[in-house]
Amino acid sequence: MGAGLSGLACAITLENYGITPSIFEKQSKVGDRFVNGEALLNIFTRPVHDGIASLSDQYGIYLKPTSNIEKMLIFSKNKNAIIEAQLGYTNIRGREQDSFESQLSSQVKASIQFNSEKTYEQLLNSYTHVVLATGDAEYAKQTRNFREDLTVSIKGATVEGSFDRFTVMTWIDYDLAPYGYGYLIPYSEHEANIVLAIPDIPMNQQVTTGQLWDSFYNKVRAELIQDLPVTDQFQITNYIMGICSSPRMGNTFYIGNCFSSMMPFMGFGQYAALLTGVYAAYDLCGLGNYEQLTMPLRQSYENSLVLRRSMEQLDNEDLDRIIHLLNGYWGNKLFQTKTLNPLRLISYLLRPYIKIKQGVTS
Numbered sequence: 001m002g003a004g005l006s007g008l009a010c011a012i013t014l015e016n017y018g019i020t021p022s023i024f025e026k027q028s029k030v031g032d033r034f035v036n037g038e039a040l041l042n043i044f045t046r047p048v049h050d051g052i053a054s055l056s057d058q059y060g061i062y063l064k065p066t067s068n069i070e071k072m073l074i075f076s077k078n079k080n081a082i083i084e085a086q087l088g089y090t091n092i093r094g095r096e097q098d099s100f101e102s103q104l105s106s107q108v109k110a111s112i113q114f115n116s117e118k119t120y121e122q123l124l125n126s127y128t129h130v131v132l133a134t135g136d137a138e139y140a141k142q143t144r145n146f147r148e149d150l151t152v153s154i155k156g157a158t159v160e161g162s163f164d165r166f167t168v169m170t171w172i173d174y175d176l177a178p179y180g181y182g183y184l185i186p187y188s189e190h191e192a193n194i195v196l197a198i199p200d201i202p203m204n205q206q207v208t209t210g211q212l213w214d215s216f217y218n219k220v221r222a223e224l225i226q227d228l229p230v231t232d233q234f235q236i237t238n239y240i241m242g243i244c245s246s247p248r249m250g251n252t253f254y255i256g257n258c259f260s261s262m263m264p265f266m267g268f269g270q271y272a273a274l275l276t277g278v279y280a281a282y283d284l285c286g287l288g289n290y291e292q293l294t295m296p297l298r299q300s301y302e303n304s305l306v307l308r309r310s311m312e313q314l315d316n317e318d319l320d321r322i323i324h325l326l327n328g329y330w331g332n333k334l335f336q337t338k339t340l341n342p343l344r345l346i347s348y349l350l351r352p353y354i355k356i357k358q359g360v361t362s
């Protein structure tokens, strides 16, 4: 149920092992939603060093990203860090012809039943198994199988200008994005996606992405010294982040955002979504146990949640210190390490600092 990243990865894998799935999609075509730029950062797929290569070599899922990322510029209020390494990939999502979901749908042999109004209950009555891949927590919540951790409000725009397609930029400055972040991902040399993500936490009760947007947009324009006219935009309120308690209940599999949302720390979820699709198919084909296969993804979600909560303890001065530290040797080392799991490492490094801060404030 759902022909997005996880549902299509599941369908491709089932077909690779000789099972023909029935695929139901609510929209009239694959990716019929807003267009946005996303990234697959190697630092977030450890121990895998190249998510795109691993998806094809290990799982038979072939994806062509928009570009590789050679440079990341990170801005805090008063400092910046330049990380230069093979950091991962950028890709397009949504209704574009070369979006990840469009690429996946061309690898599926079964026909997709579009404009589906079938409910989960109807599907469960008609089929031996249902794979829930609707991209949201609605059904997981209805079956009381979901722990909601927080919600985030997101505003994004497509802008025209001149961009280096190998460089992504991110702003972790709480004046611009309190306890959240903003970023720029190029689609090409002429178009990019800029996005502002603000957690809906009590400290942010008085702010909205709409109010913050103008300052963020102006900051990006000032940094790039360009006008960046907006050609398209989207807004999402209260995007749920959380994780299901049981990845499989009876004959229902929860995959993609139905398993766990994008990572609470910086919003990455594509790789996990694709893997959950593959793993559910493995279970259905008798090649593994879905619950066990998803254990590392659950752990990585929990690590990411620690980092998100840590971010809520920081202020702009702390962020300046961290970004200053990331500039140069340590940043490059952290983003390139192949032996350590940086998510776990960063959360470990932050813990004493957070404890000191909590000691100071209590």
Ligand SMILES: Cc1cc2nc3c(=O)[nH]c(=O)nc-3n(C[C@H](O)[C@H](O)[C@H](O)COP(=O)(O)OP(=O)(O)OC[C@H]3O[C@@H](n4cnc5c(N)ncnc54)[C@H](O)[C@@H]3O)c2cc1C
Pocket (backbone or CB within 6 Å): 001, 002, 003, 004, 005, 006, 007, 024, 025, 026, 027, 030, 031, 036, 037, 038, 039, 040, 116, 118, 133, 134, 135, 136, 154, 156, 195, 236, 239, 255, 256, 257, 258, 261, 262, 267, 268, 269, 270, 271, 273
């Ligand atoms: C603004 C934004 C930026 C992001 N940036 C990044 C990033 O840079 N890197 C990253 O790794 N992740 C990113 N993510 C997260 C990533 O997009 C998700 O983790 C991923 O798309 C989840 O895949 P999915 O298969 O669960 O859902 P989707 O790919 O969204 O697919 C869900 C599908 O189900 C269909 N559907 C919904 N309801 C029904 C129904 N009732 N019946 C049938 N079909 C239904 C939908 O129409 C859709 O086609 C971002 C998310 C957002 C919102």
